[in-house]
Amino acid sequence: MKIIQQTETLQKWVQQQGANTLRLLVPTMGGLHQGHLSLIDLARQKADQEQREAQVVVSLFVNPTQFGPNEDLDAYPQSLQRDQELCEQHGVDLLFAPSPDQMYAHDASIKVSESLLSSVLCGQSRPVHFDGVCTIVSKLFNLIQPQVAFFGEKDFQQVAVIRRLVRDLNYPIEIIAGPIVREPDGLAMSTRNLNLNPQQRQQAVVLRQSLLQAKQTLDHDQWSPQPIKEQVREHLASASLGRIDYVEMVDPQTLQNLEQAQSSILIAIAVYFGNTRLIDNLYWKQPTAPSHENL
Amino acid sequence: MKIIQQTETLQKWVQQQGANTLRLLVPTMGGLHQGHLSLIDLARQKADQEQREAQVVVSLFVNPTQFGPNEDLDAYPQSLQRDQELCEQHGVDLLFAPSPDQMYAHDASIKVSESLLSSVLCGQSRPVHFDGVCTIVSKLFNLIQPQVAFFGEKDFQQVAVIRRLVRDLNYPIEIIAGPIVREPDGLAMSTRNLNLNPQQRQQAVVLRQSLLQAKQTLDHDQWSPQPIKEQVREHLASASLGRIDYVEMVDPQTLQNLEQAQSSILIAIAVYFGNTRLIDNLYWKQPTAPSHENL
Numbered sequence: 001m002k003i004i005q006q007t008e009t010l011q012k013w014v015q016q017q018g019a020n021t022l023r024l025l026v027p028t029m030g031g032l033h034q035g036h037l038s039l040i041d042l043a044r045q046k047a048d049q050e051q052r053e054a055q056v057v058v059s060l061f062v063n064p065t066q067f068g069p070n071e072d073l074d075a076y077p078q079s080l081q082r083d084q085e086l087c088e089q090h091g092v093d094l095l096f097a098p099s100p101d102q103m104y105a106h107d108a109s110i111k112v113s114e115s116l117l118s119s120v121l122c123g124q125s126r127p128v129h130f131d132g133v134c135t136i137v138s139k140l141f142n143l144i145q146p147q148v149a150f151f152g153e154k155d156f157q158q159v160a161v162i163r164r165l166v167r168d169l170n171y172p173i174e175i176i177a178g179p180i181v182r183e184p185d186g187l188a189m190s191t192r193n194l195n196l197n198p199q200q201r202q203q204a205v206v207l208r209q210s211l212l213q214a215k216q217t218l219d220h221d222q223w224s225p226q227p228i229k230e231q232v233r234e235h236l237a238s239a240s241l242g243r244i245d246y247v248e249m250v251d252p253q254t255l256q257n258l259e260q261a262q263s264s265i266l267i268a269i270a271v272y273f274g275n276t277r278l279i280d281n282l283y284w285k286q287p288t289a290p291s292h293e294n295l
Numbered sequence: 296m297k298i299i300q301q302t303e304t305l306q307k308w309v310q311q312q313g314a315n316t317l318r319l320l321v322p323t324m325g326g327l328h329q330g331h332l333s334l335i336d337l338a339r340q341k342a343d344q345e346q347r348e349a350q351v352v353v354s355l356f357v358n359p360t361q362f363g364p365n366e367d368l369d370a371y372p373q374s375l376q377r378d379q380e381l382c383e384q385h386g387v388d389l390l391f392a393p394s395p396d397q398m399y400a401h402d403a404s405i406k407v408s409e410s411l412l413s414s415v416l417c418g419q420s421r422p423v424h425f426d427g428v429c430t431i432v433s434k435l436f437n438l439i440q441p442q443v444a445f446f447g448e449k450d451f452q453q454v455a456v457i458r459r460l461v462r463d464l465n466y467p468i469e470i471i472a473g474p475i476v477r478e479p480d481g482l483a484m485s486t487r488n489l490n491l492n493p494q495q496r497q498q499a500v501v502l503r504q505s506l507l508q509a510k511q512t513l514d515h516d517q518w519s520p521q522p523i524k525e526q527v528r529e530h531l532a533s534a535s536l537g538r539i540d541y542v543e544m545v546d547p548q549t550l551q552n553l554e555q556a557q558s559s560i561l562i563a564i565a566v567y568f569g570n571t572r573l574i575d576n577l578y579w580k581q582p583t584a585p586s587h588e589n590l
Contacts, residue, residue, distance in 0.1 A: 020314075112405065117404065134405065142465045164405060167400065
C-alpha cells in the first residue's frame with residue numbers, strides 16, 4: 001500500500017495513471033471502524049471485478065472546516081497507525097493522509113455550499129457542516145479524480161448532499177452508498193462512539209430501538225408523522241443521559257418534512273450524550289416494494 | 296469542428312479520449328470579438344506545439360447566475376451563427392454551446408463562492424457575479440476536464456478569482472491569461488461595446504485615455520494613490536454620458552486598496568454608459584522591471 005501525504009505527490013500519482021485506470025475513493029476522517037471497512041470492501045470488490053486497472057484510494061483527513069466553533073474537532077478520535085494497518089489488511093492501494101496545511105492555504109477563500117438539502121436535519125444544528133463537507137469533497141474529487149466514490153448511509157443527509165454536488169457541478173463520478181453497519185446491540189457504528197462513557201454507551205441503544213419501534217408502527221399502516229415522531233421522542237427520552245437534537249420524518253429525496261404519509265419515508269434522529277452527538281436513520285418503504293434496508 | 300449542446304454527449308466525448316490528450320478550454324459567453332479570438336489563437340498555437348493529441352474547446356454559454364436581477368442578461372448580445380463560423384476559422388476542435396436548462400437543474404442548489412478577492416472592485420457593484428462565475432467555471436472544468444484554460448486580462452479580477460478557485464479546489468489546470476485586445480482608438484474589446492450608441496461609443500475612449508494618463512503620472516515617480524485616482528476620475532468625468540462605478544488602485548495579488556505606493560499596481564475602473572457597464576485596467580510595474588503590458 002502506497003501512502004501519500006502531499007497534494008503535489010498525489011496529483012503526480014494520478015497523472016501517471018492511464019486513461020483506463022479506474023479510481024475508487026472512500027473518503028474518511030480516520031478512526032476507521034466496520035462501517036468504513038465495509039465501504040473499503042465494497043470498493044475493493046468492485047475494483048477486482050474490473051477488467052482494467054483499478055485503484056482503491058482511501059483519504060484520511062479530519063476536515064476542520066466541517067466542524068463548527070463549539071463542536072468536537074479537538075476530541076475527534078484519531079488513530080493513524082491503526083487506520084493504516086486496517087487499510088493495508090483490506091487491500092487499499094493508496095492511503096492519502098494529508099495534514100491540514102496541505103489541504104488549506106492560510107488565505108483559502110473558495111467555498112462550495114449547498115442551500116436546499118443541507119438547511120434541514122443536521123444542517124440546522126451544524127450550520128457550517130455541509131459547506132465544509134462540500135468543499136473538502138470537491139477538493140478530494142479534483143485531486144484524486146475518482147470515477148466512483150463511496151459514502152455510508154448512516155450519514156444519509158451527507159449522501160444526499162454529495163449526490164447533489166455531483167449532479168450540480170457535473171462531476172463524472174458515480175456515488176455508491178453503503179448500508180449502515182451496527183454494533184451487536186444495534187448502535188450504528190461511529191468513530192464518535194469512542195467518546196461515550198460506559199453509561200452513555202449503554203443508553204445509546206435507544207436510537208436504534210426507537211427507530212425499530214417506529215418501523216413497526218409504519219408497517220402497521222399508521223403513517224401519520226406527528227404521532228410517530230412523538231413516539232420516537234418518548235422512547236429516546238427514556239435515556240436519562242441523552243438530549244434530543246432532532247426527530248424528523250422527511251421525504252428521502254428532498255429531505256423536507258412530511259406533512260402526510262407517502263410510500264417512502266426517512267426517519268432521521270440526532271441525540272447528544274454529553275458533547276457527543278449521535279445520529280441514526282431508518283429508510284422505510286411501503287412493504288409492497290422491497291425494503292431498502294435489511295433489518 | 297464538432298458542436299455539442301448536451302452535457303451527456305460532452306462527457307462521453309471526453310471519456311473517449313486517451314489519458315494523453317490535452318484539452319485546452321476557452322470559456323466564453325459568445326458574442327466573440329478579437330479578444331476572445333486572441334485567446335483561441337493562443338490555445339490553438341499551444342495545441343499545435345504539443346507532441347501529443349490536443350483539442351481546443353470553446354464553451355459558449357451566457358451564464359444566467361453571474362448576472363444580478365437588474366443587470367443586462369436579456370440585452371447581452373448573442374450571435375451563435377457568427378460565433379460558430381469564427382470558431383471554425385480559428386481552428387477550434389469542439390464548440391460546446393449548451394442551453395441554460397442543460398446547465399442548471401430547476402432545483403440546482405450547489406454554489407461555488409469566493410470571499411476575499413471578489414468582495415472588492417466589480418464584486419461591490421455586482422454582488423452575485425463572482426459566485427456565478429466560480430460555479431459555472433467549476434462545472435465547465437468538471438465537464439471538459441481541461442489541463443489548460445484561457446481567460447482575458449480585461450477581466451483582471453475574474454482571472455484572480457479563477458486562479459484562486461484552481462488553487463483552493465485543487466484543480467489540476469493551468470490558467471493562462473491573455474493580454475487585453477483593443478479597438479484602434481484604445482477601447483478595450485468587449486461584447487458589451489455593441490450595446491453603446493454612437494455617442495456613448497465615442498466617449499468610451501476616456502477609459503483607456505484616463506488609464507494612460509495615470510500611467511504617465513506613475514512613470515514620473517508620483518505614486519500616491521489618492522491624487523492619481525482623483526486624476527482618473529476627473530478625466531472620466533469629461534465623458535458627459537458616462538457614470539463612474541469605481542476607480543481603484545489595488546495590489547495586483549490581493550486586489551486590496553493601496554494606501555501606499557508599491558512596485559506593482561493595478562488601476563481598475565468601471566464606467567456606466569446608460570445600462571452598459573464597461574471595465575478596463577492597467578497593470579503597472581516599476582520601470583526597472585519589464586512591463587507586464589505592451590503599451
